[in-house]
Amino acid sequence: MRALMLRGNDLFVTEIERPAPGPDQVLARVRACGICGSDLHFARYAEDMLRVTRRADPAGWSAMDLAQGVVMGHEFVAEVVAAGPGAEAWTPGTRVVSVPVLPDPEAPQGVHSIGYSSRYPGAYGEYVIMAAPLLLRVPDGLPDRIAALTEPxxxxxxxxxxxxxxxxxxxxxxxxxxxxxxxxxxxxxxxxxxxxxxxxxxxxxxxxxxxxxxxxxxxxxxxxxxxxxxxxxxxxxxxxxxxxxxxxxxxxxxxxxxxxxxxxxxxxxxxxxxxxxxxxxxxxxxxVLGYTRAEFAEALAALADGRIDPAPMVTRTVTLAELPAVFRALGNPEDCKVIVEP
Missing domain, CATH: 3.40.50.720 (NAD(P)-binding Rossmann-like Domain)
Structure with a gap:
């Protein structure tokens, strides 16, 4: 599959192996992914961010290896393609969002961060692995580019x-x-x-x-x-x-x-x-940092019923091929929220 790879200081679109879902996981096709300011900064200050993260927690981002490379992207909506053992209730074609982590009892923190792991590619690629217990179904009628804003x-x-x-x-x-x-x-x-x-x-x-x-x-x-x-x-x-x-x-x-x-x-x-x-x-x-699972679910519900309407914020959509140039622009103030549609 195609993905935007950050390896060292190099950012480029390349072909990588499509991941396969394990137990209680689904493979999902990315429909839309927001470009987060943290990703723009990470592409520029990755080593500094890793040092500070590991000062806060020596096990922080333990699956991150910049020499191996990382596919970022954690603000996304995706469509289930295949289900691993125990996740069969999530049928192909279902649109979903999730807190961007994958539980793993063997990981030092018990989870891997989607988009900040060299083991699991994030949503600046065509497919992602998602944890079935964390999935939330996207209500019908909610556009992909708005559903992708659930995380921020x-x-x-x-x-x-x-x-x-x-x-x-x-x-x-x-x-x-x-x-x-x-x-x-x-x-x-x-x-x-x-x-x-x-x-x-x-x-x-x-x-x-x-x-x-x-x-x-x-x-x-x-x-x-x-x-x-x-x-x-x-x-x-x-x-x-x-x-x-x-x-x-x-x-x-x-x-x-x-x-x-x-x-x-x-x-x-x-x-x-x-x-x-x-x-x-x-x-x-x-x-402040992040959110709770309940807040994530509340955000999705507020987007779905119109209590929160961020549609004017989405100023541009881009393809994977355009992403390197978008990152080089480092937050053009003419844009607000840019959405990637792989």
């Missing part, structure tokens, strides 16, 4: 639930990429009355306004502090959804006293901040 939608839901903002809280989102915009959608769904979005790219600011932002700000040309003051004062909650050096410090500068900074963006390099500022302002800084 769950990330944003988890961040919002972790922050627990009240309806009367003024909230600032830094960054109007896919995670920032999905965070906006969940905040509005949860009843937060005033959400501001700061984003330097005009197309993405326009998307934020279209998706319900009450205030949009251009940090490159505007005094964000002054604009926020005019809108009611420093926000008590700030979501940092950018993940580049300096933005966490900016979030601490912008949030109100005794406020909360929720860090959703993944900065791949070392950063600097001023701890005394956080102490003087009595700030809480919370780093």
């Amino acid at each position: 939608c769950a990330v944003a839901l988890h961040a919002v639930r972790a922050a627990g903002p009240r309806p009367e809280d003024r909230v600032l989102i830094m960054g109007a990429g896919p995670i920032g915009l999905l965070t906006l959608l969940w905040l509005k769904r949860e009843g937060v009355k005033h959400v501001a979005v700061s984003e330097p790219a005009a197309p993405r600011r326009g998307l934020a306004a279209r998706l319900g932002a009450d205030l949009t700000l251009d940090p490159a040309t505007e005094d964000v502090t002054a604009r926020l003051a005019a809108a009611g004062g420093p926000p008590p909650v700030v979501f940092e959804c950018v993940g580049v050096p300096g933005t966490l410090q900016q979030a601490m500068d912008l949030v109100g006293r005794r406020g909360r900074v929720v860090v959703v963006g993944v900065c791949m390099t070392e950063d600097r901040l001023t701890p005394m500022l956080g102490i003087l302002k009595h700030l809480s800084v919370q780093f």
Whole structure:
């Protein structure tokens, strides 16, 4: 099968062996896969990410071998092609999504990460192996390119639930990429009355306004502090959804006293901040990761019934052959969510 391979620093489309499902697994044909910002960064900072991951957990990404290569892609919807022993209830043709892991009692963490494993290819290929106990059936009528957003939608839901903002809280989102915009959608769904979005790219600011932002700000040309003051004062909650050096410090500068900074963006390099500022302002800084299985299922249900409608975010679809060029562009701000349709 064809797949986008990352080997060392090289990224290329090649032919690899199609995997076969084992017990309680299915083989599924990828119908659509979202390009995650983490994948764009991993293609550039893979060694750094592996070092930090293994500092957090020596067994982290234990099946990752960059010399052997890895097929990324973890935001996907797929169609069952074949079932292994014990998974026969999942018939061919069924559209499914899943938390992107494969249980394995012999793995150090008990699972392999789909898209971050050299053993199991991710969804930047034509086929994936999925765990039958984790599968969720995609409701009829939900387009593939929207179903593929279940995973990032769950990330944003988890961040919002972790922050627990009240309806009367003024909230600032830094960054109007896919995670920032999905965070906006969940905040509005949860009843937060005033959400501001700061984003330097005009197309993405326009998307934020279209998706319900009450205030949009251009940090490159505007005094964000002054604009926020005019809108009611420093926000008590700030979501940092950018993940580049300096933005966490900016979030601490912008949030109100005794406020909360929720860090959703993944900065791949070392950063600097001023701890005394956080102490003087009595700030809480919370780093969030992933989601629960229940949140993943809730995200799919919200996409299916229209409670969350991210359709305007999908700005382009590409083929596998186009993927290397997309990665080289490293997040063109003219795009928001790019979907691969193998």
